[in-house]
Amino acid sequence: MRPDQGSSCSSALNYICRETSWNIQSFFYFPNEDKGRTDLMHPKRIRPVQHIRAMPRGSSRPQKILFSDGRQYIVKFKNNARQGTRALVNEYVAGQLAQLLSLPVPRFKVVDIPKTFIQSNKILSQYAFTPGHQFASEVIHPCEQLPETRPIPKELNIVNRSQCPGIVVFDQWIHNIDRLKRNVLLQPQPRKGGYKLYIIDHGHSFSFETPSHKRRCSWTPYTLKFLPQKIKPNSLYNWIARHARNSDDFFKFVDHIQRIPDERICQIIASIPHDWNVSRGERTALFTYLQRAKKRLPRLIARYLRKS
Template identity: 30%
Template sequence: MKEPIAYRKKMEGKSNAHLITFNDGRDYVVKYLQPGFEKSLANEWVSYCLGRYLDLPIPFAQLVEIPREFSSQVPGIEHLTYTQNQFASLYVRDCIDGHQVSADPYIINHQSLAGIILFDYWLCNLDRTRKNILLQEKMPNFFHLQIIDHAEIFGSYNWVQSDLEKLPVDIMKSATHQLMARCIADEKDFTEQLELIQSIPTLLIEEIVSLIPDDWMVSPEEKKVMVKKLLRRRDKILPELIEKFNKKIYRPLHDNHD
């Protein structure tokens, strides 16, 4: 069982994330549940499981149990309600974010980019900023891209059930999606990734959502609605959104490039 052995530091950002070394010798970014961000950990868990199933470049993560006595040395969580489980994502070293690269980097794993864009539209991730991608330079201006921080899927890190009934169904303003779109050579990548997402078994989606820990502020009824909305967006809304994306974003970018 993975156990924490050393606290390192608080990470930048608003999500109360902390860098902690575990007994496997590796560092993990650990997020605790905090007031005002009630759905952040559930969002991270669902995104991670679906992203891994789709073979998207997302750092390894898992649920961990950090003992109260260890958590007592973590700054800034004294006011938090203790939960049995926390969300821990492997810390990726030697990388930069999207703000630190040129306007036209070459993404080595470009075959994953259409999947990431569809993933964000499916889950209604409104926070795919340049800070939420990690780029590892393999040679000058050639990068391997990974995606992080999915605390704001379903449009918010503190959504309530009624919010799921009115999720956006239009194009996102995302410079990061445009950066990715420039590196996608063939529009058929979107069609292939849509078919992959639509092939995910309903039972798997239900199981992933059911495994959200009970003390993570998601009610049984909310879990049912999460599954319902994931299925509806995937089958009814996502195809329309991607056609809009291709028409308004992808094709103009490549027409201009040509």
């Protein structure tokens, strides 16, 4: 199902459409702008019931909200002042790709928050959030976070340690520049005598640092042309790497990524909600980036392992 790696994005899309008998317009063009293709990935809708509280951390001003399915979610709103709507796009695409790789991300949904719910909550009104589609990540309970100012305990038993090398490979593919200790959750597993590790907060995927070292979520087709670059080792990546037996544990995930059909990636990008304002050109650029990064992964991971 994969086109030749040297093909342009348009050639790849034409290949996919020819093989599946789909029209190329059905991927990145929506005649019915009120609906788009969001329903392809989110058939079951839930509604907000109660605003619980604003989260104490997070530049996107995340909010904890109870929904009609009885679960609590951390919701990022599309027009948050600091990260903007593009952070939701990054969260959504990264989350979908992580699920394809069976990586440990919390369950998430695109939810519709109506104007009446925002107006009835003082905090949401203060932030001037706009109604429409938002990104909601299910709360992991109970959970703990890694110590930010102290070394990670060596005796910490991670029950899903086989997934750890995939986190490094995945972050390289999506060019996540924000994998810090606070973006990892540990859920106690009493029966197994350890913790299940979850990765959260992918708002800085496909992102870049400015010359003044400010991180930007708002990628463009132009900025994507300069990616991927080799991710920088840090104490968390070093700790994650210790859970690998050898380099084969990393390259197993490289192979998995390279086997993801381009059609599946197209479907994910096409299902980005229309009110997140991602144009056809931007969707095509994102698809092109993921193809290019997929091709470069073996070399980038080999370089990372040599220098980490």
